[in-house]
Amino acid sequence: MKLRILFCRTLICTLALVASGCRSIPTNSGSDIPHLRKQGTATQLIVDGKPFLALAGELNNNSATSVEHMQPVWSKLVERKVNTVLAGVSWAQMEPREGKFDFTVLDGVIRDARSHNLRLVPLWFASWKNSLSSYPPDWVKKNFERFPRAQIVGGTWPGTTISEVPRTPVVGSMSIELLSPLSDANRDADARAFAALMRHIKEVDGREHTVVMIQVENEVGMAGDSRDRSPLANAAFEGPVPKELMDYLQAHKDGLIPEFRQVWEAAGFKTSGTWEEVFGQSRVTDGIFMAWNYARYIGRVVEAGKAEYPLPMLVNAALYGIGRGPQPPPSGGRPWDLVMDVWKAGGPQIDMLSPDIYGESDYPGFCAKYTRPGNPLFIPETRSGPGAAARALYAFGRHDAIGVSPMGIDRYPQPDADLTGTYDLLAQLAPLMAEHQGKGTMSAVLLRSPDDPPQRIQLGNYTLEVAFLNPQKTLGQPPPPGPVAAILIAAGPEEYFAAGSGVTIAFSPNTPGPPHVGLATVEEGTFINGRWVPGRVMAGDDDDEGQYVLLNRPSGCCSLSTSTKTIQHITLYRYQ
DSSP: OHHHHHHHHHHHHHHHHHHTTSOOOOOOOTTTSOEEEEETTEEEEEETTEEOOEEEEEOOTTGGGOHHHHHHHHHHHHHTTOOEEEEEEEHHHHOSBTTBOOOHHHHHHHHHHHHTTOEEEEEEEEEEETTBOOSSOHHHHSOTTTSOEEEEESOBSSOSSTTSOOSSBOOSEEEEEEEOTTOHHHHHHHHHHHHHHHHHHHHHHTTTOOBOOEEEEESOOOSSSSSOOSHHHHHHHHSBOOHHHHHHHHHTGGGSOHHHHHHHHHTTOOSSSBHHHHHOSSHHHHHHHHHHHHHHHHHHHHHHHHHHOOOOEEEEEEOOOTTSSSOOOOGGGOOOGGGHHHHHHHOTTOOEEEEEEOOTTTHHHHHHHTTTTSOOOEEEEEOOSTTHHHHHHHHHHHHOOSEEEEBTTTSOSSOOHHHHHHHHHHHHHHHHHHHHTTTTSEEEEEEOSTTSOOEEEEETTEEEEEEEOOGGGGTTOOOOOSOEEEEEEEEETTEEEEEEESEEEEEEEOSSSOSEEEEEEEEEEEEETTEEEEEEEOOGGGGTTTTOEEESOOTTSOOOOTTSOEEEEEEEEEEO
């Protein structure tokens, strides 16, 4: 009887597989949903069992609040070679009355993204958006006694940073339109709504995995002052630093961010006391205090959401400028790299802190800062337009980025040819890049202008010198406008792939043997479904008579366009 039952069950399963086209039936087990996985020094986003590079774009803030508004947008996103869309989800729209949820618009956005074969990263615009509280529902905004606001003293309003030129001087204290992160009522209302959101996403998308990550809140921090000055906040600031934070700092003392460790050290490495006793009397301490309270608040919101559906979750940061005078204090608790340790201690449920990088000169520095200590790099906002393509290549190649997302991708009527070409190239390279992430066999170079000196990178058995293409190597034509970039992959002892445009690459040995290096074969080609398909074989003018790899000079003409990307496969040899 048992054998008969087993046979029947097996037959039913087999028939089910046949009926489904011989595809396995997806389940909702934790390993099937999008998740993060370590590979060497890299962290990969795994979607449907494979590493996924988010070639993303962020919509304007309110584009996704209307299904009708989005109808003509979807095809434009596909045309731009985007595979992932960052789209705002408004708490006010989703929970117009307390406990009464309306997911109609969200369902339409998920459905339409899926129908265009696009992945989705919802941005939870809830308690805070750009350091203010414009997205909570009316029942929260109007009940300021139940849901208290932050207060500022001696700051400016409506300035967004403590360093802005004063606009309207504040006398005494005043409440601002910013929910206090020290309020349990504020936190719990947000967490309940977020849990409902994640529960619903699991119900409507738990099998299809259109939604791959979640951004929780947006660019949090104080507006107009260095910290919340409300009675609730003042009492906490004058009290002891929480034991949880002190325990974390002591346990990780030797690995703390150096700038943060110096602040603690300057105050005497105290292990208990008030905030000013432990960290000193300065605006830096205000920022540390606010960072802890934002991290605790958002960590609890993330925890509530992950209890329903544990997708990877990030918090993004509006940044300061690198090299523009003295390093500023960690303003108002923003998740800057300076207080990354405080955020990790207060919000361990948060998977990554993500920089919104708009300054072109700041880009390499912030990519490096936000990959320490072990923080995965995802750039939810960056500038569109000139240079966006080169910066994307650099982030993916040098820092194993999970994704890059120019802001306002739906803002421009015509696609950015440079970015579209780069996203097409990255989509081809994605399987090869995933194989090499975190193994020390992939890197990238970003050159901002023809005046930048060449960069030398040790990769595999060779040192690669990457420089701007110059007029001599472009048959008298001017060099391409900057910035330019290239991804470099050591695929074997004498084998490389190079992808990008606007650069020359020379090889020199870094292992014992003959001193000279020759280009054995250089072939241009494409990857189709992860398989290399050779095209032109490059020699003569196209590799400077075997001296350099040239990315990218079209054969048979003298013009150069950085919007045309190329992938080249190179093999090398050594000789006396």
